[in-house]
Amino acid sequence: MSAPYAKLPAWVEYGLIPLINLAVAFLVAGLVVLIVGESPLKAASLLVQGAFGYGEGLGFTLYYATNFIFAGLAVSVAFHCGLFNIGGEGQAYIGGLGVALVCLWLDGVMPWFITFPIALLGASLFGAAWAFIPGYLQAKRGSHVVITTIMFNFIASSLMVYMLVEVVKPLGSMAPQTRTFLEGGQLPRLDWLLSIFGFDIGGAPFNLSFIVALVAAFFVWLLIWRTRLGFEIRTMGASPSAARYAGIKQSRIIIITMMISGALAGMMALNPIMGDQHRLQLDFVAGAGFVGIAVALMGRSHPVGIIPAAILFGMLYQGGAEISFEMPNISRDMITIIQGLVILFAGALEHMFRPAIITFFATIRGARAAPQATEAGE
Amino acid sequence: MDYFHIAIVTLESTIRLSVPIILAALAGLFSERSGVFDIGLEGKMLAAAFAGGAVGAVYESAFLGLLAAIAVSTSLALVHAFASITQRGNQIVSGVAINFIALGATVILGQSWFRQGGRTPQLSGNGRFDTVTLPFADTLANVPVLGPIYANLISGHFLLTYFAFAMVPITWWILYRTRFGLRLRAVGENPGAVDTAGISVTRMRYMAVICCGILCGFAGAYLSMAVGAGFVKGMTAGKGFIALAALIFAKWKPVNVMLACLLFGFLDAMAILMQGRPLPLIGEVPVQFMQALPYILTVILLAGFIGKAIPPKAGGVPYVKER
DSSP: OOOOOOOOOHHIIIIIHHHHHHHHHHHHHHHHHHHTTSOHHHHHHHHHHHHHSSHHHHHHHHHHHHHHHHHHHHHHHHHHTTOOOTTHHHHHHHHHHHHHHHHHHHTTTSOHHHHHHHHHHHHHHHHHHHHHHHHHIIIIIOOOHHHHHHHHHHHHHHHHHHIIIIISSOTTOOSSBOOOOOGGGOOOBOHHHHHHTTOOOTTOOOBTHHHHHHHHHHHHHHHHHHSHHHHHHHHHHHOHHHHHHTTOOHHHHHHHHHHHHHHHHHHTTHIIIIIIISSOBTTOSTTHHHHHHHHHHHTTTOHHHHHHHHHHHHHHHHHHHHHHHHOTTOOTHHHHHHHHHHIIIIIITTTTTHHHHHHHHHHHHHHHSOOOOOOOOO | OHHHHHHHHHHHHHHHHHHHHHHHHHHHHHHHHTTOOOSTHHHHHHHHHHHHHHHHHHHOOHHHHHHHHHHHHHHHHHHHHIIIIISOOOHHHHHHHHHHHHHHHHHHHHHHHHOSTTOOOOOOGGGSOOEEOOTTHHHHTTSTTHHHIIIIIISSEEHHHHHHHHHHHHHHHHHHHSHHHHHHHHHHHOHHHHHHTTOOHHHHHHHHHHHHHHHHHHHHHIIIIIISSSOOTTTTTTHHHHHHHHHHHTTTOHHHHHHHHHHHHHHHHHHHHHTTOOBTTTBOOOHHHHHHHHHHHHHHHHTTSSSOOOOOTTTTOOOOOOO
8 A cells, every 4th residue: 555655754644644534534524414404513522422421421432442442453453464354244243153152151150250261262263263264265265355254244144143043042032142141151341440530331331341452452563563473464464575585474474364353353242242232142243343444544553543543433433322312313324424434534545635745844844944856746 | 837936936036136236246347347346336336226216206207316326326436436546545445435435324314304214205106117018918928838938027127127137238248349348458457558558547447437336326226216116224235245246256257247146136036935945855945044155156266166266457456657
């Protein structure tokens, strides 16, 4: 995705340009709000109020953010390798099966702190396994990972309907879901964490998975920037031919990266299943896997960017639900638009404003120093 | 006679179900053959379905609805073109973005304009496309075997259905027998060579993407104004991705596209038909398996286990003119 442009100061490259892109995305979203006949400013203030204004709202915001951190990390790890994993949705869905099977097995006999690490393992194994096949096919058979992961989302969805309707549903029950987990299959909520800051989270399902997500973000940083494997992954992403020349086994890196990505997506299932619903049900991922794409693009595939981006989307999710009470014209579907706009402006159109910015900085520099001829981008 | 009747009904629904996929897959064919990948077929179709349903309901004219569907779908295609051709952005990212924008915008706008939970009002009369009865269909219906085939399979479809099937040879002809088609294919295989010949790569790709937008418009209009009577939230339900799968399954060739779409449509029709009915020898096949089969087949094909699907060589790569 790199382009032959003049070099910019780091704060412009990593601060200003993403912010401008984001601002444009939100401006366009504001236009949609105007078209619908509501005030964008009022909508924005309701949004922030609903997401951060009181304890329960904040709890929900962070609960949603937890999903998006995992999903964003999953997409970004693949991005570093030059792979686009659109399959986070399916991998998380299958990861949920891993969590549920462990919980159904152990919840009656073990306390949660024993079930929890095994469920985490189950989630990541199932997610990684689901991502392994597209990774393997990309590495060994050359089938494009984007297409295969899209196909695998649909296959996952069919498979999970089958599993829920035919296999894991308790006998005699009509609803396609597992039984509710006992206490051993439920993660403790983090109400104490927010009460330190004087918030009461009320009924919000903000739980231990949030901490797991932060730890995962740290490990992703460690992996990508501080290990040999991470270096190989980034080399692959920057230049596959250079990687081959350096003796890096390409297919191995592709498969491993996809499995790590799938494992991270799978872990996402921990949050809604063990942390909130305490059972496996249809469509519990609810598009969070796709939000990960926007989060990763917005956070520039770096954990330090992903966490705030995820919290921003958590805010949109929670605040969006609140807005719809006050403004019936604006439902949570507004978030889908914003998500699309963020992907468009921070992803596909990320270089749109760059030439203008380069010219701008060139003229400033030119005015300050001796009038040298500066080469602006096109 | 009973089996014959079932066969006719199944084939009829096969045709009905495959029309939107054929149109969308042909749309994708134009775009991808020119070197622009398009994940956004689904979004364009959805937006077109909404525009068609909304305009058809307000102005009570199916024709105006169709025009609106094409206009909206084409403008989304132009966004994709701007991002991926002019700005040289990532084509897949751009397609994903368009899918989400369409998914959200159709519901938000639909809710604020019509207040029916994201639906558009029920189309009736002139707002909706009618089925076409071919000459003598009623008189011939009683002729054994051939009569029902003519009356139910060949006659009695929407104009858009005939249009979709007509577009298959037309697309083939455009692609393989016209100068435009030759250049379009060349631009997807080796844009450098086309540029050397003095033809604008950018212009060719824009035209291909516009063709894609127009056809997606037809596909969307078919969903909301012909086979359905109005727009329903998320009504494409993955058909854009099935079309993408069919396009790959067909190895980016027009006639194969039609066959692949008919196959996927047939699987869909069979899934509905076989629900709860055990097959001889195999026993009952889960519906979910039948629904997943097109995707599974595409993955297997992509993996090169049955033939090899080779995409256009310059697909997904933005063209940078040499300086």
